[in-house]
Amino acid sequence: MDQTDVGLKSVVKALIDTVAPAIDPSDHLAKEQLRLAASYVDFVRQRLLLLHSRERYDLQHYRALAEQFLGFGLPLASEAVAALHSALAVAGPLASDPAAPTGRIRAAATDLAHAVATVVQAAHSQWNEPDLARRIDEAVLAATEDKFEMELLWYQPIGFDPSPRKDKTLDDFLK
Amino acid sequence: MTGRHMLSATERFRLGEQPTPDFIRQMRERFPVEPEIDQLFVRKMERRAGPEYSRLSLDELRNRIEAMLADLGITDYTLSDLRWFTGGVSKIQLGFTLDWDDSGRRRNERMVVRMDPNEGSNTTSRLREYELLKAFDGIVPVPRPFWLDRDARWFPEPALVYEFAEGVTKPTMTTTGQVSGMGTNFGPELRAKLAPQFMDCLAKIHTFDYAAHDFESMSTPSLGTTQNAQWQLNRALRIWEEDRCEDLPLMDVAAAWLRDNMPALDVVSMVHGDYRSGNFLFDEKAGRMTAWLDWERAHLGDRHRDLAWTTHPSFGHYSEDGSVYYICGLIPADEFYDRYTAASGLSVDPARLEYYRILNCFQIIASVAATATRVASLGKSHQDVLLTRVKGMESITGRELVRLLKGKI
Numbered sequence: 001m002d003q004t005d006v007g008l009k010s011v012v013k014a015l016i017d018t019v020a021p022a023i024d025p026s027d028h029l030a031k032e033q034l035r036l037a038a039s040y041v042d043f044v045r046q047r048l049l050l051l052h053s054r055e056r057y058d059l060q061h062y063r064a065l066a067e068q069f070l071g072f073g074l075p076l077a078s079e080a081v082a083a084l085h086s087a088l089a090v091a092g093p094l095a096s097d098p099a100a101p102t103g104r105i106r107a108a109a110t111d112l113a114h115a116v117a118t119v120v121q122a123a124h125s126q127w128n129e130p131d132l133a134r135r136i137d138e139a140v141l142a143a144t145e146d147k148f149e150m151e152l153l154w155y156q157p158i159g160f161d162p163s164p165r166k167d168k169t170l171d172d173f174l175k
Numbered sequence: 176m177t178g179r180h181m182l183s184a185t186e187r188f189r190l191g192e193q194p195t196p197d198f199i200r201q202m203r204e205r206f207p208v209e210p211e212i213d214q215l216f217v218r219k220m221e222r223r224a225g226p227e228y229s230r231l232s233l234d235e236l237r238n239r240i241e242a243m244l245a246d247l248g249i250t251d252y253t254l255s256d257l258r259w260f261t262g263g264v265s266k267i268q269l270g271f272t273l274d275w276d277d278s279g280r281r282r283n284e285r286m287v288v289r290m291d292p293n294e295g296s297n298t299t300s301r302l303r304e305y306e307l308l309k310a311f312d313g314i315v316p317v318p319r320p321f322w323l324d325r326d327a328r329w330f331p332e333p334a335l336v337y338e339f340a341e342g343v344t345k346p347t348m349t350t351t352g353q354v355s356g357m358g359t360n361f362g363p364e365l366r367a368k369l370a371p372q373f374m375d376c377l378a379k380i381h382t383f384d385y386a387a388h389d390f391e392s393m394s395t396p397s398l399g400t401t402q403n404a405q406w407q408l409n410r411a412l413r414i415w416e417e418d419r420c421e422d423l424p425l426m427d428v429a430a431a432w433l434r435d436n437m438p439a440l441d442v443v444s445m446v447h448g449d450y451r452s453g454n455f456l457f458d459e460k461a462g463r464m465t466a467w468l469d470w471e472r473a474h475l476g477d478r479h480r481d482l483a484w485t486t487h488p489s490f491g492h493y494s495e496d497g498s499v500y501y502i503c504g505l506i507p508a509d510e511f512y513d514r515y516t517a518a519s520g521l522s523v524d525p526a527r528l529e530y531y532r533i534l535n536c537f538q539i540i541a542s543v544a545a546t547a548t549r550v551a552s553l554g555k556s557h558q559d560v561l562l563t564r565v566k567g568m569e570s571i572t573g574r575e576l577v578r579l580l581k582g583k584i
Contacts (some may be wrong), residue, residue: 029259029557036560065424073329110421114184117422124431137428137584144425145577156565162489175572 008045043157052172055105056095057150061111069119074137075098080115080122087115117141119140123168149173179509188420190375191549194220197388209394209474211300216413227554228293231331236269243322243336244275251276256556260287264565265471267557272338286321291332294555296547296562298414299471301325301333305391307445307470308337310356312386315376316340316455317355340466342456358492358504368462368506368522373455376467377485381478382442395475396440403476404437404530411538416459419545420552423569429537429576433440433480434584438527448472450481450489452503457580478521483531489571527580536576544569550559553564 015038019114023030047054066088091108095105120140123133150173152161182190190198201222203213237257244252252275260268271289274281277348291301305323312319318338324330326579345359361369384394415426449469456466491505500508512523556562 026258026259033558033560036422036564040560040564043295074532082180110184113424114187115421117424117427118181120424120427122432124427133431135410137431137580140424140428141581141584142576144573148574148577151567151570152574155570158564160567162572 005045005048008041008048012045013044015041031035039158046157047154050170050174052102052105054154055102055109055175057145059091059095059105059109059112060111061143061147062116063088065116065139066112066119068139068143069116069136072132072139074119074132075127075129078116078122078126080126084115084119087112120124146173180195184422187402191223191418191420192553193224194417202417205408205414206416208410208413211303211392211394212298212410212426215298215300216417220296220417225293228556228559230557233269236288236330237545239330243324244273247322247331249275249495251343256285264558265292265297265299265556266290285316286336287339288334288336289331290324290334292556292558293332293552294550295495296542296550296558296565297471300366300392301335305471306336306388306390306392307460307473310390311383311467313395315379316464317458317470318466318468321350328574332385340456340468342458342465343454344453346459347391353565358490358501360492361452365457365459366461366501366505369457369464372464373503373505373514373515374518375517376455376464377407377447377450378521380447380450381481381521382517383433385443386477390475395443395476396450397471398436398441398484399439401437402557403440403443404534406532407474407476407480408433408437411534411541415545416474417542418549420539420548423540423544424538425576428578432580433530433534433537434529436583438477438479438530439522441524441527442521443475443481444478444480444521446474446476446478446481448474448481448484450485451487452505453490477527477531478519479524479527480531480535482512482523483528483535484516487535488575507547533579534574536572536579538572539572540569540576543572 013032020031020034023034025031055063066084069084070088074084086107091112094105094108120136123129123136127133149165149168152164153168153170153173155161156164191416191539199217202220203217207213208216214238221333227287228580237254240254244250244254252273254271256270256272260269260270264399267288267290269290271288272285274279274283276282289301301323302325305320308320311317318340320337321338323459324336327333337385346365385393386401394406395470396406412430415430417437423480449472450467452468454467455464457464458470463468484507491501491508492504493500505513513523516523528576547565550556551559
């Protein structure tokens with residue numbers, strides 16, 4: 001069984017217990033960076049077993065948004081729409097394949113996000129259909145709100161969110 | 176899309192890592208900004224494929240300072256107490272003490288070198304900072320600038336040498352009671368002393384007689400037009416286009432709204448660009464502001480940009496009993512705009528304020544999600560480990576951007 005999480009915990013311990021006391025006390029930048037580095041390694045340790053699920057979440061997020069767009073009746077002749085279909089054709093089988101490697105899922109999600117963003121741009125700059133642009137924008141706002149709720153929980157160990165939610169966990173989003 | 180044919184995500188984001196001359200030209204054409212900012216962005220992109228940042232030793236920096244002093248004709252001096260400062264996310268800061276002969280007058284001063292890394296999380300002008308510190312000396316508390324290295328003649332990158340300002344950014348003593356929010360809690364006594372100074376300095380900056388100065392680094396936008404909003408929007412859009420490593424469709428929605436709703440400029444003001452608690456120093460015993468810092472995002476433009484920034488929720492907090500929200504931990508929210516108008520004589524337009532709130536969110540996301548990731552991925556700065564962490568702010572600001580855009584679409 002993989003024990004990388006134990007390894008990362010050991011790295012943090014070494015940095016704090018052994019390396020930190022050896023730093024020149026007047027080198028404030030080095031002291032600060034060591035603290036940040038140790039903290040980030042610990043953050044990765046806490047997220048290690050969720051990384052694959054996180055990539056899957058992103059892929060599903062953009063798949064759902066892309067399919068919602070297609071349901072609005074996008075212009076068939078558009079290059080942006082053709083690219084959206086292509087990206088979805090790759091993403092679909094990966095999403096339903098439990099053995100799909102993390103790297104391929106990540107690449108497909110990146111391509112699909114690019115295709116989705118290109119459709120939003122085209123809706124505002126090429127198609128001259130204000131009602132369609134509005135529906136696309138509203139879909140993006142609704143979907144992104146959910147994605148940010150997940151990301152707020154994802155980054156919670158780093159501590160930027162002053163009032164983290166208690167009613168949901170990362171597992172609720174990533175299951 | 177770049178305008179010619181649709182690129183795959185991989186092709187598109189490789190252009191951010193290894194920009195071609197054609198890509199740089201397209202960015203300039205699509206997103207015109209002030210000439211000084213344009214030059215800085217071009218320089219950034221032309222150097223992007225260059226080497227990673229590697230930390231200089233204090234001895235190397237001592238040699239650079241000595242080379243500068245020699246060029247300035249300062250030969251009788253003692254250089255001591257060189258040390259790194261923390262706190263600078265986008266700039267490298269080094270402190271030193273100089274005991275020197277200034278044309279027959281003996282001086283002993285603590286100074287700060289403020290220098291760009293190979294590429295920072297903000298592409299900003301040292302010349303502009305230098306000009307503004309000179310211009311505001313005696314108007315609001317600022318550290319006096321000594322020397323400018325605008326073309327990296329002495330230091331590895333463009334740099335500014337200025338006076339070390341005494342003071343703290345937050346109280347060193349623990350305040351009593353719990354408050355919610357991320358902003359600095361100054362406590363009731365300091366709050367009462369600092370709040371009037373906070374409003375007074377903001378008013379002085381916004382009503383500053385910019386026309387009496389000849390700023391090489393700044394352009395004046397036209398009154399009654401959207402030129403200012405266009406420049407500021409283009410600056411944020413260009414950062415997003417040049418730096419991002421992945422897409423976020425929300426940014427395309429926001430960009431479309433910002434393009435369609437640019438406000439005309441009613442008054443040209445000096446805009447500080449980062450006016451908030453944390454960016455001023457104060458004498459804790461006297462409760463007196465000693466220096467306003469971080470002028471790198473200053474420009475001539477719309478005061479509402481500052482007002483939207485200063486009133487951002489992340490810089491304030493609620494009182495101990497939860498009844499009052501303090502802007503920047505200092506001014507009760509329901510008094511802020513009235514006190515601003517009383518101090519400055521300038522009106523506050525809610526529609527313009529809302530526009531700049533949305534633009535500020537866009538800019539923050541561009542900075543923390545696009546630039547920070549790009550710079551860290553290329554190992555370009557002295558704070559890569561910190562830049563990696565700030566990705567966590569994307570969702571906080573993004574949530575606010577969604578809230579602001581809802582109902583406006």
